[in-house]
Amino acid sequence: MSKTIFRLGAWTLALAMAGCTLAPRYERPALPVAAQYPAGDSVPARDAVELGWREMFTDARLQALIAAALENNRDLRTAVLNAERAQALYRVQRAGQLPQIDAQGSLTRGRTPADLSATGAAVTGSEYQVGLGITAFELDLFGRVRSLKDAALAEYLATAEARDAARIALIAEVAKAWLADLALREQMDLARKTLEARSEALTLARQRYEAGASSALDLKLVETLVESARVAVATLTRRSAQAGNALSLVVGAPVARGEDASLLSDQQFVADLPAGLPSQLLAQRPDLRAAELRLQSANASIGAARAAFFPRISLTAGIGSASPELSELFEAGSRSWSFVPQITLPIFDAGRNRANLRVSQVDRDLAVAGYERSIQAAFREVADALAARGSFEEQVEAQERLRQGQADRLQLAEQRYKAGIASYLDVLDAQRELFDAEQDLVEARQQRLLNLVDLYRALGGGLRERGTGA
Incomplete structure (x- = not known):
């Protein structure tokens, strides 16, 4: 009999594993963007995804901050834990494709009163049982369990991609916070x-x-400029302290801010990042891969909803030994077995299954819209960064010339004032214009570097620590 149960279990497992699926065939939606970027180019350089962030950001202090953020940032830690949770949920769904075998043991004692006993006397008896059993194992003939497993797998992979996207975003945020602090x-x-x-x-x-x-009047003008400079110092002191706090938050640990801070002009980021084609973003950016995987998950859920319209067959079986005495539990003739197949056929559910199917179809359509929206947003990010790359270079160069021109103007105004051919108002005006030009130059340099960070992130760079390894 044990061979019969074993063959029955093998046959049951084969049927379950060979189950079909009613999920619709997945087809990737067409790209809802142009085939090329408006300001694309073909710079012969390494792709952003192959460029390690230590090669992109060469400042040792910035590298240390990024490394600390990857270790301590709570948002990234949450993304990692979400990926681990999704992996565990996938394992739960995958386990549903195989029968669960449990060891069982029981003792039953009972008393039958004399007026109900066949012998006319009260009877007290015991029953000992031990064995192995399979409880309510579903034969996945229509792919319901398989579709749920496929949906859970896609969700897990999407969460893992979201974790990588969070890593890329974190590296970019650290670099931006660092540049804001320097500026x-x-x-x-x-x-x-x-x-x-x-x-x-x-x-x-x-x-x-x-x-x-x-x-x-000359004295009042000078006093006005002094107070204006004092206001600027107070404002920038406050903003600098807030920038330091923001940097500490994104790093996830206190950041020591020394007095020997680097200048923006000392920062050398890789500028020759090739944009490639919009279609390449699907493979380069983990957030887009995550959006497509969520679409695949929604597609698989339709298969589970369709399978709910068909009969569901489950099996409960067991084999073991039973005896009224514990000492006789494993003797010859004490073997017992049971086999309980059950079929459930939906007849009337007040439209519940049909509504669930419609919900899964709408979820799939929402996932398609979200996927296409993600592609369009990624396309714009790259296009904006490319459009700004050349203009920021020109802006910095022009601002440097403007700053130098204002410095020359101040020198000439001071010479004219000392020679008595110009008023002190000209000197004060030149001082004010030079200060504004210097402040604007710092901001222009910051914006140029921020643009490179945005382009690096938009192209999917930041997963690798070095160019030759992850």
Whole structure:
């Protein structure tokens, strides 16, 4: 009899594993964007996905911050835990394709009163049982369990891709926070130097006013510039402290901010990143791969909803030994077995199955719309970064020339003032224009570097630590 049960179990398992699936055939939606970027190019350089973030960002302190963020950032840690949870859920669904075998043991004692006993006397008896059993194992003839497993697998893979997308976004956010901190500290340093210079000029202006060599208007103008510089210092000090807090938050640990901060002009990021074609983003960006996997999961869920319209067959079976005495439990003749097949055929459910099928179909359509929206957003991010790349280079160069022109103008104004052929108002105006040009130059350099970070992230760079390994 044991051979019969074994053959029956093997036959049952074969039927379950050979079950078909009613999920519709998956087809990737067409790209809802143009075939090429508006400002695309063919720079002969390495793809962003092959460029390690340590090669992209060469500053040792920035590299240390990125490494610390990858270790400590809570958002990334949450993404990793979500991936682990999705993996465990997939294992749960996958286990449903195989029967669960349990060891069972029981003791039953009972008393039959005399008026119900066949012997006319009260009977007290015991029954011992031990064995192996399969409880309610579903024969997956129509692929319901398989579709649920496929949907769970796609969800797990999508969550893993989302984890990689979070890693890329985190690296970019650290770089941006670092650049913001550098820019504000550089601007604050310029404001402090300007405040010192204007304070010295105010001392001289007061001496000239007290000596009758200048008017009260000139003195008030100098005082106005001093207060303006003091306002700039206070504002930039506050913003710099907030930038440091933001950097600590994204890193996930306190960040020591020394006085020897690098200048934006010292930062050298890789600029020759080839854009490729929009279709390549599907393989380069994990967030797009995650969106497509969620679409595949929704597609598989339709198969499970369709299978609910068909009969569901489940099996419960067991083999073991039973005896009224514990000492006789494993003796000859004590073997027992059971085989209980059960079939459930939906007849009337008030439209529940049809509604569930419609829900799964709408979920699939929503996933298609989300996937296409993700592609369009990715296309715009790359296109915007490409469009800005050349213009930022020109802007920085023009701003450097403007700053130098304002410096020359201030020098000439001071010479003319000392020669008595120009008023002090011209000097003050030149000082103000030079300060604004210096601040704008720092901001232009920051925007140029931020654009490179955005392009690197938009093209899917940041998963690799080095160019030759993950």
